[in-house]
Amino acid sequence: MGNAFSPPSPPSVPHGAVYLDISVEGDTPAVLVGASTPASESVEIHDMRMDDGIMTMRRVERIEVPAGTTLSLRPGGGYHLMLLQLVAPYNESDSFPLTLDFAERADVQVEVSVQRAE
Numbered sequence: 001m002g003n004a005f006s007p008p009s010p011p012s013v014p015h016g017a018v019y020l021d022i023s024v025e026g027d028t029p030a031v032l033v034g035a036s037t038p039a040s041e042s043v044e045i046h047d048m049r050m051d052d053g054i055m056t057m058r059r060v061e062r063i064e065v066p067a068g069t070t071l072s073l074r075p076g077g078g079y080h081l082m083l084l085q086l087v088a089p090y091n092e093s094d095s096f097p098l099t100l101d102f103a104e105r106a107d108v109q110v111e112v113s114v115q116r117a118e
């Protein structure tokens, strides 16, 4: 797990997105089923796809990451973690903890740094 970051949120936007790398060592896959953070009321797993020429986000229940691989969540499409109802806007150089909930595995806590997407 690593490289967790979230672009700064404008004060008018009550939600944010977190991107990170999910690395799965060993020989069993990992299934991410949710996440939580003190920075927002709730966190959803979202998948962003082109649908008839329009980018749409939909909620998914889980992300399965095969054993021995790293899944990179990045801006611009695919999976991300959506923080809903931010407790407060956050700015560049802030950071906050985020707990990843995995099925049949220990939770993992990461520190999310607030930074613009490269």
Ligand SMILES: [Cu+2]
Pocket: 017, 046, 047, 057, 080, 081, 082
């Ligand atoms: Cu989203």
